[in-house]
Amino acid sequence: MKKNNIIRTIKRFEARSMHGQLPVIWKTANMDIVTDINNKKYIDFTSGICVTNAGHSNPEICRALFEEVTGGLMHSYTFYNKPRADFLEHLIKNTPDFIEKAFLVSSGTEATECALKLMKLYGRETRKDIIMSFNGAMHGRTLGSEFLKGKERWIGTWFPEIIHLPFPDSKDKFYPDVEWWLVSNIPYRKICGIMIETYQGWSARFYPKKYIQDLVMWCRKHKILVCFDEIQGGMGRTGKLFNYMHYDVEPDLICVGKGFSSSLPLAGVLGKKWILDGPETGSMSSTHSANPLCCAVGLANFKEIQRILPSVSAKGKLLHKELKKIFPNFEINGKGLLAGIITPTEEYATKVCYKAMKKGLLLIKTGLNSIKIAPPLCITKENLLKGLNILKESK
Known part of the structure; x- marks a missing residue:
């Protein structure tokens, strides 16, 4: 089937909300290179939107998946299986001490919903019912996750038990004092x-x-649970295993997804035992939670992230150094192998993404006045520089 026919077929039979990315039909992908159905190769600066942190078709992940697929067990619901035990043990033993237990699910937005439930259960015991989040955040596509955004017009009836804080831009030196603002504006x-x-x-x-440090300290003072959404930022993306580590704070919970497997649908909520054990036995589960295929892949992926992580900071410094040369007058955000280029208009950002695509580079088109860059963490220095050169030619 030709490219136009494939696109036409998908648009005919699939909900349009799924569409909007660059019109590249992926055939294969290997580490930091994507190949389309016409065998044209692209340097990948997307990681499938921050998923394939360990690289596309990473050999160790493929090996683990093959062994599990051919081993005779592909699904067990919540019945016990060995890959689940192996993954959970390695995960808990190789993450910060506050992470004592995990609840595994299939997608980031499901992890968000589970974290909301855990916080609300805590609230029921303490006679508290409000959850805070930030305006403009992205926590997923299910209803609870959408409520956390604080900006969607289509929702209609608002959820009164979620309060949205203004985002304090790190470039703004005059954001309000955390405690003063919270005490003055919300029923804390x-x-x-x-x-x-x-x-x-x-x-x-x-x-x-300092804002995050003050906020977490204030939450501790008022016995408020702190959950960081690490779905995009975690698993080495910004040069540390989890992105919250850049703030030198410790949360109660974190949500993980995307790069948590670098491939199959796998996400989770990680955190303190007393919180994760809050729901009664059997009251919080998921059909595909902790299935053996995803757990085998999750373990292989985690080990690969551990291996690759020491190289991310150096490549990240190179990425940001070159971006500042290419776009000297634009705002460049991010850390490690994550960058956000703020452009004058959405049209300009889209134009750059399409030009780069034609030259063999895939960028993240956000649909806003920004271009995001998030290559696989295993990207070679050669391909990183090649991709940046294409970006320079496409601006």
Whole structure:
């Protein structure tokens, strides 16, 4: 089937909300290179939108998947299986000490919903019912996740138990004092938890470090649970295993997804035992949660991220150094192998993405006045520089 026929077929039979990315029909992908159905190769600066952190078709992940697929077990619901035990043990033993247990699910937005439920259960016990989040955040596409955004007009009836804070841009030196603003503007004695995206998804803007530190300290003072959304920023993307580490704070919970497997649908909520064990036995589960295929892949991926992670900071410094040369008058955000280029208009950003695509580079088209860059963490220095040269030619 030819390219135009494939696109036409998908648009005919699939909901249009799924569409909008660059018109490249992927055939194969290997580490940092994507090949389309016409065998044209592209340097990938997307990681499938921050998913394939360990690289497309990473050999170790493929080996683990093949062994599990051919081993005779592909699904077990919540019945026990060995890959689940192996993955959970390695995960908990190789993450920060506050992570004592995990709840595994299939997608980032499902992890968000589970974190909301855990915070609300805590709130029920403490007679608190409000959750805070930030305007403009991206936590997923299910209804609870959409409520956290604070900007969707289509929702209609608003959810009164979610309060949205203004995003304090790290480049703004005059953001309000955290405690003063919170005490002055919200019923803080009724807050049970806060969900914090570790950077603003569309722009890669970080919070001011002191702001987050003051906010977490204030939450501790008022016994408010702190959950960081690491779905995009985690698993080595910004040069640390989890992005919250850049703020030198410790949360109660984190949500993970995307790069948590670098391939199959796998996500989760990680955190303190007393919170994760809050729901009664059998009251919080998921049909495909912790299935053996995803757990085998999750373990292989985690080990690969551990191996690759030491090289991310150096490549990230090179990426940001070159971007500042290419776009000297644009705002460049991000850390490690994550960058957000703020452009004058959405049209300009889209134009650059299409030009780069034609020259053999895939960028993340956000649909806003920004271009995001998030290559696989295993990208070679040669391909990183080649991709940046294409970007320079496409601006």
